[in-house]
Amino acid sequence: MTTSLLRATVLGSTLAVAACSTTSAAQAPKPPLRWGGDAEGGAPFVEADPADPSRVRGFDVDVADMIARGLGRQPQFVQVAWASIGQSVERGDFDIGLSGIEDRPELRERQSLTIPYFEFREVLAVRPADRDRFHTLTDLAGRRVATLGSTASYEILLGEQARSKLTPISYDDDVHPYTDLVAGRVDAVLLDHIIAERRLRMLGGFVIQPTPVATGHYVGVLAKGNAVLRDSVNAILRDRMRDGSLEKTFRSWDVWDDAQAAYFERVLADTTVRGTPNVSKGGASALSYLPSLLRAAGITLLISCLSMALAVAFGIGIAAGRVYGSSVVGGALAVYVEVVRGTPVLLQLFVLYYGLSGVVRLPAFLAAVIGLGLNYAAYESEIYRAALEAIPRSQLEAARTLGLSEAQILRLVRGPQALRLALAPMTNDFVALLKDSSLVSVITVVELTKQTAIYAANIGSWVVPGILCALVYLSLSLPLSRFARRLERRWSLT
Amino acid sequence: MTGHSRVSNAPTALAVRGLHAARGTTPVLNGVDLEVATGEICALMGVSGAGKSTVLRAIAALQPFSSGTIVVDGFALEPGPVPPESRLKPLRRKVGFVFQAHSLFEHLTVMDNVTLAPVHAQRWTRERAREVAAGLLETLGIAARAAAYPRQLSGGEAQRVAIARALALDPHLLLMDEPTSALDPARRGALGETLSALADQGRGLLIATHDVDFAQDHADRVAVLADGVLVEHGPARDVLANPTHAATKALLEA
Numbered sequence: 001m002t003t004s005l006l007r008a009t010v011l012g013s014t015l016a017v018a019a020c021s022t023t024s025a026a027q028a029p030k031p032p033l034r035w036g037g038d039a040e041g042g043a044p045f046v047e048a049d050p051a052d053p054s055r056v057r058g059f060d061v062d063v064a065d066m067i068a069r070g071l072g073r074q075p076q077f078v079q080v081a082w083a084s085i086g087q088s089v090e091r092g093d094f095d096i097g098l099s100g101i102e103d104r105p106e107l108r109e110r111q112s113l114t115i116p117y118f119e120f121r122e123v124l125a126v127r128p129a130d131r132d133r134f135h136t137l138t139d140l141a142g143r144r145v146a147t148l149g150s151t152a153s154y155e156i157l158l159g160e161q162a163r164s165k166l167t168p169i170s171y172d173d174d175v176h177p178y179t180d181l182v183a184g185r186v187d188a189v190l191l192d193h194i195i196a197e198r199r200l201r202m203l204g205g206f207v208i209q210p211t212p213v214a215t216g217h218y219v220g221v222l223a224k225g226n227a228v229l230r231d232s233v234n235a236i237l238r239d240r241m242r243d244g245s246l247e248k249t250f251r252s253w254d255v256w257d258d259a260q261a262a263y264f265e266r267v268l269a270d271t272t273v274r275g276t277p278n279v280s281k282g283g284a285s286a287l288s289y290l291p292s293l294l295r296a297a298g299i300t301l302l303i304s305c306l307s308m309a310l311a312v313a314f315g316i317g318i319a320a321g322r323v324y325g326s327s328v329v330g331g332a333l334a335v336y337v338e339v340v341r342g343t344p345v346l347l348q349l350f351v352l353y354y355g356l357s358g359v360v361r362l363p364a365f366l367a368a369v370i371g372l373g374l375n376y377a378a379y380e381s382e383i384y385r386a387a388l389e390a391i392p393r394s395q396l397e398a399a400r401t402l403g404l405s406e407a408q409i410l411r412l413v414r415g416p417q418a419l420r421l422a423l424a425p426m427t428n429d430f431v432a433l434l435k436d437s438s439l440v441s442v443i444t445v446v447e448l449t450k451q452t453a454i455y456a457a458n459i460g461s462w463v464v465p466g467i468l469c470a471l472v473y474l475s476l477s478l479p480l481s482r483f484a485r486r487l488e489r490r491w492s493l494t
Numbered sequence: 495m496t497g498h499s500r501v502s503n504a505p506t507a508l509a510v511r512g513l514h515a516a517r518g519t520t521p522v523l524n525g526v527d528l529e530v531a532t533g534e535i536c537a538l539m540g541v542s543g544a545g546k547s548t549v550l551r552a553i554a555a556l557q558p559f560s561s562g563t564i565v566v567d568g569f570a571l572e573p574g575p576v577p578p579e580s581r582l583k584p585l586r587r588k589v590g591f592v593f594q595a596h597s598l599f600e601h602l603t604v605m606d607n608v609t610l611a612p613v614h615a616q617r618w619t620r621e622r623a624r625e626v627a628a629g630l631l632e633t634l635g636i637a638a639r640a641a642a643y644p645r646q647l648s649g650g651e652a653q654r655v656a657i658a659r660a661l662a663l664d665p666h667l668l669l670m671d672e673p674t675s676a677l678d679p680a681r682r683g684a685l686g687e688t689l690s691a692l693a694d695q696g697r698g699l700l701i702a703t704h705d706v707d708f709a710q711d712h713a714d715r716v717a718v719l720a721d722g723v724l725v726e727h728g729p730a731r732d733v734l735a736n737p738t739h740a741a742t743k744a745l746l747e748a
């Protein structure tokens with residue numbers, strides 16, 4: 001028997017085995033219920049289990065288990081960024097999203113929502129000294145009020161901004177709004193009472209005002225076309241409300257109270273509460289977002305220009321120190337350059353804004369400018385150092401025979417010639433900085449990309465916001481490159 | 495060309511005694527003795543690599559020397575590392591240097607090249623510096639190019655700008671490194687006349703060159719450098735007409 005025949009026989013039997021196993025898979029138990037949530041959101045919703053960080057726990061985890069069991073399926077957790085849950089479920093990444101997702105009109109338009117399984121209150125947290133001053137949003141006119149981005153409370157604050165000149169500050173997590181409240185960076189925090197109470201237990205240093213600003217509900221979110229699964233889930237949720245297992249779960253996470261009991265009674269009495277009323281609201285047009293995008297573009301441009309100015313000034317100093325300084329100075333500066341270039345700018349921004357807040361409490365905008373500026377200074381300094389070293393020795397010697405001091409030679413001969421050499425790589429860096437400035441959203445500065453993300457989350461699509469955002473970035477960077485090319489031609493040394 | 499007998503007992507612009515210098519660990523100069531009087535054009539001759547540029551660079555304090563003395567118009571340079579620029583201020587006013595490749599500042603106009611040192615090193619007013627520079631450019635026949643950038647100049651123009659720049663502070667001693675290397679014969683004649691005029695104003699000129707014709711036509715004295723020492727020196731006509739040393743003969747035959 002030839003080898004090829006042998007190979008064909010082996011292949012054939014492998015295929016037969018594979019076909020058998022496929023057949024038996026069809027008769028196997030139902031596929032797992034894939035549910036999406038964000039473990040970064042933390043307890044009591046979804047968090048990594050301290051006992052086994054590869055598993056998640058929280059009341060949303062328990063609700064997902066309950067639903068899966070009701071469907072006769074195994075729950076399977078899918079990690080997803082909280083603000084993207086709606087779009088992710090629509091893409092088919094998982095069957096249902098459960099992660100403290102608020103019932104909001106925009107969400108209803110785009111996805112299928114389950115009946116609300118929890119009622120929460122939007123509450124104000126303030127420093128103890130302000131307990132008698134700030135009861136309502138109206139009291140906070142002209143003040144800075146923090147919350148999580150892409151939430152109902154952020155929408156409330158944006159609405160209030162127009163009326164009372166209050167400044168909404170958007171965060172990517174629910175810890176830093178409260179640490180910044182205690183630190184005095186913001187005057188109040190508006191968030192779900194569950195979050196506020198949990199942070200109060202962990203952090204302290206603030207009080208929660210008893211009168212809620214609004215009431216909201218947590219829902220499960222499914223793909224728009226998945227009404228069948230939604231109806232099954234709704235039936236299961238009602239059953240679990242009726243038989244007390246939801247109450248038990250919420251009690252075990254210490255989030256059960258009388259208001260919750262009253263809410264469950266209302267749901268069970270009123271069979272018309274179905275979730276997903278599918279009201280079409282037409283949606284906000286792209287135009288209505290344009291002013292806020294342009295404002296954010298202004299912030300991006302301002303941060304980029306100021307950071308670049310700082311980077312150029314420090315970069316020149318570092319380069320001069322490395323070229324002219326003693327070996328100790330040169331060595332220290334080399335260490336600075338390597339450390340800054342070798343660590344992520346995101347980390348540097350976090351350390352500068354949050355890490356150092358015990359020592360120096362920088363406003364977010366200033367921290368953004370300093371963080372990006374000092375980071376880019378390391379890159380600029382390498383450009384300047386190379387440019388300085390590229391100036392021919394004969395130019396420097398000619399300047400020396402004319403009696404110019406070393407400082408004058410640097411200022412009048414070497415520096416200006418090096419600047420011409422550095423222009424092209426500097427322009428390149430500035431364009432990169434323009435885009436890197438989007439990173440400062442992690443320290444609460446709302447610039448162009450962040451504003452676009454908010455806009456995209458609101459309308460549930462990245463297409464129009466993405467194109468608009470790209471156009472704005474291009475309209476900032478293209479003229480800059482052109483200007484640099486013209487300068488380069490004018491300054492060309494040969 | 496005649497009229498080489500400008501010098502008789504003129505004061506000394508430059509005195510070099512027993513100059514030793516090395517490039518890295520290789521000895522280049524092994525005891526050079528050289529004098530240049532005011533009003534005199536001295537051609538420092540030798541084949542490539544003989545050490546002509548090293549002599550000029552040591553005099554201009556661009557490179558260290560290990561022993562010997564260099565005195566420029568009363569200012570003495572000591573053996574050892576090159577002193578900091580702050581200590582060299584008097585030397586910089588006394589010595590002008592025209593580099594072989596001119597080394598004009600590429601980012602500055604002709605006028606700014608010439609006025610840079612007077613304005614910034616000597617703190618002259620800009621008006622005075624421009625006035626002096628305009629006079630020099632006029633004398634050198636390049637006044638029309640005052641606003642041009644170095645890259646826009648011909649080789650001959652660039653050299654005259656380099657001379658104007660070196661003369662802006664009215665130095666007693668002018669050092670030139672291979673000034674004829676990039677000039678055609680007609681321009682060489684013009685350069686010779688310019689240098690004669692500068693010597694007539696009471697300057698000493700030390701010109702490193704291996705151009706025998708140029709030395710014959712325009713130098714008062716010739717010093718021939720070989721193996722790091724001066725092997726022959728004297729009036730240009732005598733040395734070049736009756737060479738005694740093999741190195742001089744080799745130069746003439748080249």
